[in-house]
Amino acid sequence: MKRVVFVIRNARLWLFSALLIFCLPSVAGTEESESLVVQAVAAARTHSKANQAGIIREFAELLALRNVASNHGDMRRNAEFILGMLRRRGVESRLLEAPGSPPVVFGELNRGAAYTVLIYAHYDGQPVQRELWASDPWQPVLRAGRLEDHAATVDLASLPVEIPGEWRLYARSAGDDKAPIIGVLSAIDALAAADIPVSVNLKFFFDGEEEAGSPHLADMIRRHANLLQADFWLFCDGPVHQSRRQLVSFGVRGITAADVTVYGPTSQLHSGHYGNWAPNPIMMLVHLLASMRAPDGVILVDGFADAVAEPGAEALAAIAAAPPVDGLLRKDLALGWTEGNGQRLERLIMNPAINVRGIRAGGVGETARNAIVDQATVSLGFRLVPDLTPEKVQALVDAHIRKQGYTIVREPPDSQTLGRHEKVALVEWREYGYPAVWMDMNDHRARAMSRILLQARDGELVRMPTMGGSLPLHVIRQGLDVPIVMLPMANHDNNQHSPNENLRIQNLWDAIEVYAAVLAGLDAELGR
Amino acid sequence: MKRVVFVIRNARLWLFSALLIFCLPSVAGTEESESLVVQAVAAARTHSKANQAGIIREFAELLALRNVASNHGDMRRNAEFILGMLRRRGVESRLLEAPGSPPVVFGELNRGAAYTVLIYAHYDGQPVQRELWASDPWQPVLRAGRLEDHAATVDLASLPVEIPGEWRLYARSAGDDKAPIIGVLSAIDALAAADIPVSVNLKFFFDGEEEAGSPHLADMIRRHANLLQADFWLFCDGPVHQSRRQLVSFGVRGITAADVTVYGPTSQLHSGHYGNWAPNPIMMLVHLLASMRAPDGVILVDGFADAVAEPGAEALAAIAAAPPVDGLLRKDLALGWTEGNGQRLERLIMNPAINVRGIRAGGVGETARNAIVDQATVSLGFRLVPDLTPEKVQALVDAHIRKQGYTIVREPPDSQTLGRHEKVALVEWREYGYPAVWMDMNDHRARAMSRILLQARDGELVRMPTMGGSLPLHVIRQGLDVPIVMLPMANHDNNQHSPNENLRIQNLWDAIEVYAAVLAGLDAELGR
Numbered sequence A, B: 001m002k003r004v005v006f007v008i009r010n011a012r013l014w015l016f017s018a019l020l021i022f023c024l025p026s027v028a029g030t031e032e033s034e035s036l037v038v039q040a041v042a043a044a045r046t047h048s049k050a051n052q053a054g055i056i057r058e059f060a061e062l063l064a065l066r067n068v069a070s071n072h073g074d075m076r077r078n079a080e081f082i083l084g085m086l087r088r089r090g091v092e093s094r095l096l097e098a099p100g101s102p103p104v105v106f107g108e109l110n111r112g113a114a115y116t117v118l119i120y121a122h123y124d125g126q127p128v129q130r131e132l133w134a135s136d137p138w139q140p141v142l143r144a145g146r147l148e149d150h151a152a153t154v155d156l157a158s159l160p161v162e163i164p165g166e167w168r169l170y171a172r173s174a175g176d177d178k179a180p181i182i183g184v185l186s187a188i189d190a191l192a193a194a195d196i197p198v199s200v201n202l203k204f205f206f207d208g209e210e211e212a213g214s215p216h217l218a219d220m221i222r223r224h225a226n227l228l229q230a231d232f233w234l235f236c237d238g239p240v241h242q243s244r245r246q247l248v249s250f251g252v253r254g255i256t257a258a259d260v261t262v263y264g265p266t267s268q269l270h271s272g273h274y275g276n277w278a279p280n281p282i283m284m285l286v287h288l289l290a291s292m293r294a295p296d297g298v299i300l301v302d303g304f305a306d307a308v309a310e311p312g313a314e315a316l317a318a319i320a321a322a323p324p325v326d327g328l329l330r331k332d333l334a335l336g337w338t339e340g341n342g343q344r345l346e347r348l349i350m351n352p353a354i355n356v357r358g359i360r361a362g363g364v365g366e367t368a369r370n371a372i373v374d375q376a377t378v379s380l381g382f383r384l385v386p387d388l389t390p391e392k393v394q395a396l397v398d399a400h401i402r403k404q405g406y407t408i409v410r411e412p413p414d415s416q417t418l419g420r421h422e423k424v425a426l427v428e429w430r431e432y433g434y435p436a437v438w439m440d441m442n443d444h445r446a447r448a449m450s451r452i453l454l455q456a457r458d459g460e461l462v463r464m465p466t467m468g469g470s471l472p473l474h475v476i477r478q479g480l481d482v483p484i485v486m487l488p489m490a491n492h493d494n495n496q497h498s499p500n501e502n503l504r505i506q507n508l509w510d511a512i513e514v515y516a517a518v519l520a521g522l523d524a525e526l527g528r
Helices: A002-010 A012-023 A030-061 A072-088 A177-192 A217-223 A281-292 A311-322 A325-332 A389-405 A413-418 A444-456 A473-482 A504-527 B002-010 B012-023 B032-061 B072-088 B179-193 B217-224 B282-291 B312-322 B324-334 B390-403 B415-420 B444-456 B473-478 B503-526
Strands: A092-096 A103-111 A118-123 A141-143 A168-170 A201-207 A232-235 A244-248 A253-265 A353-362 A375-385 A408-409 A423-434 A460-465 A485-488 A502-504 B092-096 B102-110 B115-122 B141-142 B167-172 B201-207 B232-234 B245-251 B254-263 B353-362 B375-384 B406-409 B421-428 B461-464 B484-486 B500-505
Touching: A030 A072, A030 A092, A030 A444, A030 A504, A072 A092, A072 A103, A072 A201, A072 A389, A118 A177, A118 B473, A177 A504, A244 A444, A244 A485, A244 B415, A253 A281, A281 A353, A281 B282, A281 B353, A311 A460, A311 B503, A353 B282, A375 A389, A389 A408, A389 A423, A423 A473, A444 A460, A444 A485, A444 A504, A473 A485, A502 A504, A504 B500, B012 B217, B032 B072, B032 B167, B032 B179, B032 B444, B032 B503, B072 B092, B072 B102, B072 B179, B115 B179, B179 B503, B217 B245, B232 B473, B245 B444, B245 B484, B254 B282, B254 B390, B282 B353, B282 B375, B312 B461, B353 B444, B375 B390, B390 B406, B390 B421, B444 B461, B444 B484, B444 B503, B473 B484, B500 B503
Parallel strands: A118 A201, A118 A232, A232 A485, A244 A460, A408 A423, B115 B201, B115 B232, B232 B484, B245 B461, B406 B421
Antiparallel strands: A092 A103, A103 A201, A141 A168, A168 A502, A253 A375, A253 A423, A353 A375, A353 B353, B092 B102, B102 B201, B141 B167, B167 B500, B254 B375, B254 B421, B353 B375
16 A cells, blocks of 8 residues: 555645545545556556657647637637547547537547546636737747746757656646646547556537636537536646645635726826825725725625635645645745735635736826826726625625715716716626535545545645636536536646746646546446 | 906905905006006017917927927927027027936027026927827827817818917927917017017026926036026916916925835736735735825825925915816816815815826736736825925835835845845835925015016916926026026916827917016016
8 A cells, every 4th residue: 555655654744634534435445446546547657758749749739729719710720629639539529619609629438338527628718918928828838947947948849758847838728728638638548558448438528718707608508418418527627736736626716807997087187286186096996995805805895704604624624634835835926925814825715805906097117197097997806605606796896885985887987977976986897707616525426536536646635625716617507417526737836827827747747647547447436 | 447447347256366466565567567568468469360370380390399308319309490499589599408418498588688587498298108199299280179079170281360269289298388488489579570679688498308307407507507597587387277367376396206016926826726815916005005195185104294384374365366266177077076175276286295196017907817916016206395305205105115014125126035025115216306496475576477467467367376286496496596486378278298288279379468468577577
């Protein structure tokens, strides 16, 4: 039992974690699944080692395709490419359509097995601010380490046989979320090469508008519900734990967003002639924001605190069992302090959050002028817990803004409207938004996944009651009533949603092993 | 005495004003000066009426020259053009130089008179944000009314003989501050045409970097001090009163400015994975700003309040005598409220002010991303009263920021610096800055100017202890120890420092009358 020894040897600081894992009923897995998992991991490792350059090059080809969801031409080029990737692996594949949506790439590998698992990833990426990137977001650049450490670039056309795990591939969607596509398809290659069968029926659902807020996902699921049935969905998106351990998670936070604009004079005014008299909209926005969110991050909007339940014992135990990473992260990110009054990250993401995404008014530096500007806009992102739906949050925040003396409008106001009210706020709730979904950590499918992953990763697994990020699980649950387990693979420091997004190469090699283990071992574990 | 009747008939609401004006010793002026002023105003009116198209076209040619002070090539083209304008009027002219500075256009019209008056204006303009303008800032556009009222444009090549006063000319510096140049030179034309002598020796000082904060003005004055001696300087910059009455003012607020940047994580972070834990620099900045300035505009930084003296009785009386304009302005600017708890504008600009000029972090609207940004920057402008020097303000604000838990740095900090301190603020005080200068309203030169202007404007004059804006009077006072009277001419709604700057044409016709009156009447009034 090498695995068990390993856990104990490495886990003196989190003995609690080890105890918890052993307290899971039948954590050790069956002989059969254990043997399959071990074989699959070995097969994946052998395959990856022999084909590193080929895998990276296929990935880079996929990353070279522009993939902002609003450009349907670009998205179709991505979809066709992925269709080819699936078909080369013998996966029966087609594009699913819904009006107004980029296509979903759907694939099916029917093994005549007892269980069917659907693998979700998305091939669209966040929009970019090109000027903030070190290189073109859609011309993948391999670096022999981190950009921050000034690592040299490596020519993708002449790759070495062995590509070190600490190298990184920089491109939009390298981490979020094209990586699982290459990961799972390479795992299928690895199992095929070793003659290890995929133990369950597989379905693939590669989404084309997750980063755009999935406005057509409900329609897509309704139209193709018969194809999308499965015993559970495996949601492959997001990063692994900051300790670099494999993460499995059983929930996501909900999300909604709004832009709020407040108004000063209808024309910009000379700050000397009118300063101290004409209302400064930037300061109006400042006081509004200060009224919503304390310096420690605690939300001051009435009704938020009431909607937050204390996490259950199992959730708290799982969090306590994860290796502590706050100190390391603070060092990596050069943070002199953190919000949340010293609580650890994993606990804080179980709370709702207001994130100020951007603020814009007038100019700074060379573009600053001695004027009182006419308006100021802030963009707010909300992360939600189960009892705090987007509808509820929108009502609470609107009520809060009104309580600060504002009349709310939904269209840019004209002068008459501005003059008629003391203060006017344009509050634009973004169309997208969905509630949080938290799954029972004791569900048998959740436990089957945990057991396989513990085996595949030699006991090094982090189980999280929820991820901090948001995925449209609610839409899927409404359409299909299927359980969903989150199995991310990207490095936590992948700059997801930010400039210089990247994948740490070791995370790809690890993912191929993890996917191979899951595909090979699931039938035996689910059947227990 | 038509003038006196007029004042009384129109001034029931400000009887106090009328009484005050009559209480000025010898307000009525001498027979001689009164006759000269009346003749000069009439001559100016006749000249303007006969030459409207020509005056506007010469002005438009001057406005067509790009004039951001940092572009020395552009500035020299302006200077050469103005040199030509002066020389055509028989003014002996040259360029004054100082290293690093755009030239000053200097002119001299020696009448062998007892008194010498120097007329100051500046030919540089504020930088522009082109996309916010309705037309190119350096391609003057004449409109038959206000842009806001969708007034039609009028071809400058085929102007009518009579150009209505409510038409407006749109261009950078149309109001601030090329207008006085065309105004005073047209007044000289008008007096010449009517054979009325300019009664004093005139000097002209047309500055090329006022909007850049006059960094070389002190050196310029030092180098050319002998040329710049005068009995007083007439500072022709800024707008007239919002009631559209002629304004004369005896002070300016001081100025300084800073950019403040605060820091979150060194890389942008996914707001889901790190929201509630990683400090959000926008919220840090929000709380810092909220700590500096109350919603009513009152400055909360320690030491500001102590430096503010209550205005004297004469200043308060002059303010009380000005026609009230707050209601009209609120309507024009669609303001539902004003800062300052109901005090009138003219009183509030005697206080120091913090104006938030701009704020910038992340994106809003389509460019918003679900990320915690790495930094947020605000640009602060300060308007100062006499006891609050730039040095003092900088020390008080730095101390305030430190009191909020920040370590202040003066260069963008590296990761080590950021990690070593709880909170770091990059505080960049802009190079420019000067203290306020307030002149004694009872100085005999101040009173001479008031008497002429009262005569020229039929008793409709607003006298202000200080303008809200800032001019580098301190630098001039240090170099020359000369009294300075502010005689602005632009309309208050000229969008000075803002997009779509413009001059209301009536203000130009009025200015030509005012300048003609001053040039013709000053010798007699100063000699009393």
